Amino acid sequence: MAQLIGAAVQQNAAHITLITPDAPVSASSHGGRAKCLQRLVRLGLPVPTTVALSFEAVHGLAAGEWLGMDQVLAAFDSDQILCVRPSSEDPDWGGPGAILNIGMNDAQFTRLSDSVGGEAARKLYLKFIQSYSTHVARLDPDIFDDLDSADVNAVSCFLEAYESEAEEPFPQSRSEQLIGVLRSMARAWEGTTARLLRQAKGAPADAGLGLVIQAMALGVGRGESGSGVLQLVNSVTGVAQITGRYMRQSQGRDALKSEGSALFLQKDVRGPSLEEKAPQAFLQLTKYAALMRERLREEMQCEFTLENGEIRILDGVRVQRSARAAVRIAVSLAESKIISREEAVMRVEPRALNELLHRQVDRTAKRDVIGSGIGASPGAATGKIVFTAAEAQASAARGEACVLVRRETNPEDIRGMHAASAALTERGGMTSHAAVIGRGLGLPCVVGATSMRFQTSKRRITSPDGRVFREGDVITVDGTNGQILAGEPKMMEAALDDSFQTLMTWADMSRDIGVRANADTSADARTALVFQAEGIGLCRTEHMFFEADQLIAMREVIFANASDDRSMALQALLPMQREMFVELFEIMQGRPVCIRLFDPPLHEFLPTDRAGLRDLAEALNLPLSDVTRRVEALGEYNPMLGMRGVRLQITVPEILDMQARAIFEAMLDASAGGDPVVPEIMIPLVSAKREVELVKTRIDAVAAAVRTERGRDFDYRLGVMVETPRAALRAEDIAPHCEFFSFGTNDLTQMTYGLSRDDAGRFMSAYVQQGVFPEDPFHTLDQEGVGELLRLGAERGRRAQPNLTLSVCGEHGGSPESIAFCREIGMDYVSCSPFRVPVARLAAAQLAIQDKTS
Structure with missing residues (x-):
């Protein structure tokens, strides 16, 4: 039957496609979510009826073109409640949020009140009213703030608030609701802000968006009902571990947003679990997830709904992962013979290894950003502000972590950089002295932080918002993304585990x-x-x-007047x-x-300030005037193109x-x-x-x-x-x-x-x-x-x-x-x-x- 409907849908509208095992759906024309749902259908998983709109159809909607709603709705029962989700070519490019419960109206509210209960039906209707008001009618969400959603008359109050603000009744036609949702999502994708955001993620400027319209699995009912997500690995470590949450009487990803009422999936001493409430459903879900891993050749997050104990698989998305998890997952898939070793090597972004090699600010940590510059050497470190190499060495001797702050570093600062936990400079670029030395030492470094005011003589730096940080204050330098943070946020340690070593061994073989x-x-x-x-x-x-015991010998070489004297020095x-x-x-x-x-x-080995010149004169037993003249004589207009090297x-x-x-x-x-x-x-x-x-x-x-x-x-x-x-x-x-x-x-x-x-x-x-x-x-x-x-x-x-x-x-x-x-x-x-x-x-x-x- 689905195939007959699908053929009719596609005959009437080339860009409206019922997802069946052999439907003409691809990530490049309908988006990654649509293609993944087709793969789940091919695996025989219980996926609700789904229709996919192509990039071209969505682009037309954004431009104001009409879409034949009869063809879109032909695949669904007349009283079927729907949801719409975005389907971009690459899931990492994002898209507008899903909108649930399309088709909820007064008649549906009455019908569902009889079948699932008044409270559940009320929650479904209120959720849709709020979503439609905000995303389609573009009303201020504050209009509902003073209304009590628990009130038995809440639906009437919410509808009245909508009508008062929109100056028209809330639409009762499912077709009218759906076209409004589709058009708002299409226009949101093609807006300037959304375009800039996805371009920052590497998407092309003309990246398309598909939309999938799916029969709602309500997640509410008189039996065991709810929704959740399940995956077989930890997203941070990549270790095999069933993770996710389940929330009774809920929809979509509510389980991940709820703090206290969501259940664990596996039995857990910290609280109740899905495994205890619905053991057969839990067992079946883990089997579905394992099948997805094997056949889709990837660790997937499974979004599911229970409705009176019956499972529906709503979506499958690639598990979000840290760099260390990406390495472990790729190696694990290869060791399970699901992918080849060469494919495992290809699945890890080279630059992502920086997260494994260096300490990083924890992804969940709050960031109090006080400045930014060029992230010249990856990793993050916290310490007290110091302004000279000598102070950095003194801090290290006391066992105190410090951040060396300079306008720009020079070779004399190398000792201080060795002693410091991080470096921050006002000037410089990716190949400036501080950047090159920082990367060589594995020292987190931000250069070119011109957003801040550096007053090194007064031993202070000022953030763009006017906050002043002085010597001894604690800051954090995040050289991975070029940010300077106040205080000491939570950190993640570097991790060169067995999976990393295995992956690199495979890389060397190729x-x-x-x-x-x-x-x-x-x-x-x-x-x-x-x-x-x-x-x-x-x-x-x-x-x-530039080490202290060798610097004076080098300066003696510079001040020697004859070849024999230089050789002696x-x-x-x-x-x-x-x-x-x-x-x-x-x-x-x-x-x-x-x-x-x-x-x-040679001038790099000589002091420039009067105190340094005086110390040098004393060390060499020469008049200060002689030392000053010699230093000035060695000066060059452009020393990097002067007497150096060969x-x-x-x-x-x-x-x-x-x-x-x-x-x-x-x-x-x-x-x-x-x-x-x-x-x-x-x-x-x-x-x-x-x-x-x-x-x-x-x-x-x-x-x-x-x-x-x-x-x-x-x-x-x-x-x-x-x-x-x-x-x-x-x-x-x-x-x-x-x-x-x-x-x-x-x-x-x-x-x-x-x-x-x-x-x-x-x-x-x-x-x-x-x-x-x-x-x-x-x-x-x-x-x-x-x-x-x-x-x-x-x-x-x-x-x-x-x-x-x-x-x-x-x-x-x-x-x-x-x-x-x-x-x-x-x-x-x-x-x-x-x-x-x-x-x-x-x-x-x-x-x-x-x-x-x-």
Whole structure:
């Protein structure tokens, strides 16, 4: 009979479809809910009669076109009460709320009062009057506030209130009610606010909405009646566990909204349960849910109704889940042989892993937002406000968590960032100093928080609403979404459980591009190993020079006037560098370690304030005037484009000699009695082949001297960091002198665009919003401009040196979109911050699986 009605419905209206097992319904034309209901029908589940309206039909309703209600209602009995639910293509895109009890009128109220009781019938009618008034007639819901819904005459009072406000009687025709509901939901979907909200969730601007009209399973009656939802897993942890609630004499999702009157599903010491009240119904529901899991190949939430003990399945939706639950669910489905391992890998969003790797603000916690900026390093942490690196170290020594607040950080702040629980800066973007170091340390960080007023000299920050927070006040930095919160909200801890490890093992079986970590310290290297990085792709050797015991030695080098004096001063740094390299080599246990030679301009190691200059003069035993003049002489108009990187190594070669010796001696010490270590030495900021020739000659000389002194032979690999446009364009000249190229996309983006990566955050949001750039190029690799330089550099480099190893070591190395481009142009590996290694591993695996399946 249903098939005959369905054929008649579809013959008269192509976009009005009765859901049957073989009806022409798809998620792309009728929405995900309609398609899922068809799947439930195919499984033989007791789904009420349902009619689906296509996207095109709903769009027509929003535009004022008429819909043949006779065709819509042909599938239902003349006295059948209905409900309407939205059906967007992707359930995550949302939609208008469901409206229940369409068709309730005075006649139905009388009929139902006889069959289910006056109180139940009254609740049904009142619920519909309120929904229709608010969503269709667009009346103020306050008109019912002073009315008592428990009054036996409540229906008359509510109808009078409606008529008084709407200046017309409440519609009694089911057809009139239904067309009003359908049109209001269609127009709500196409409104500006709704469109912006779903675009924020990733929906296309022209995303369509379908609507499903379903026979109401009332959920009220004289026998066991009610409604609820059931699922087989915990949405937060993903652990197998029957969860949900059931509420007697209720409809829809009332059970989830009720605090005290809802029942548990399984027997529970905390209160009564559905299993105790209706054991057969409970058993059948769990069987239905298990069948949905197996046949729909997904953990589903089942929305159900009992009517005098009889089950109706109203809907099945994909279980909402946290990132940790998503991982466990995917692994569990694969281990149950419901999906393949490769499909399990594909089901987890790479960026969602950040929730597992870092502490997060609990989803249920109240957020007192006092400011916002760029979420530059994910995770959340709470602490007392401090304004200097020294204060952060002092707090750590006292065992107190702190948040380091700065206008912007510089290399001298690294010690404070190590000591702090989180960092907050007024300036900066995704590749600013604070952002890069924060991601490397796994330190929650928000940069570019220009919505707040920073008064660091007065040791206070002010929120946009005028609240003032001073040193010692407790705040929380949420680097995942870029918010700053007052106080200490409830947190969720990081969770790298067995399911995570299993998923990552499966990912590694599929991926075809290497993943290394950027690691500057032994702690970074150990973190990289925890996340199973294949080696170190970038070790920035200068960071250790900012430690207190090494900073003064570095400053002596800077102030030395002659080569011999510089070499003498560097003797103090040599054993420290060597010790650091030994530790890195030993931790990495034969894995490759790529060491970038000294890169920053020398002025970064010098104080700028008078107190710092005075302390330096005292430490060096020099007049303050001499120190001041020397510091001023080292100043540059644009130091990031000045004497740094290879330029410094050529003009001040003593630093190069010291570092090369430290690397070679450490290599020999670390490999004594074990597998040989083959370090990779990388020259930064190269733009001409002659620079490489000069540096290589110097390094070879140091290598020869160490071989003679130690009486042992060894190998090393030399390469360049391609981070200037000219290096990419002249790669064919440079490559014959190298064994690898590592593209430093942070500086390459900066130089290609002519943008300061530390200052771009001030206007980047406006640029992206107005379509100047599709994305922040420091966050997502610009494949058209910067990417073209990568492509040219890779092609020309390999033309001259076919065995040239190619990689990306900028922060783009951890971006899934950037990894796709790197694979496309033939990169051998990417390198990123240790905490982004799992994200890169999973993204690389998904790309390889996509290629394989397509």
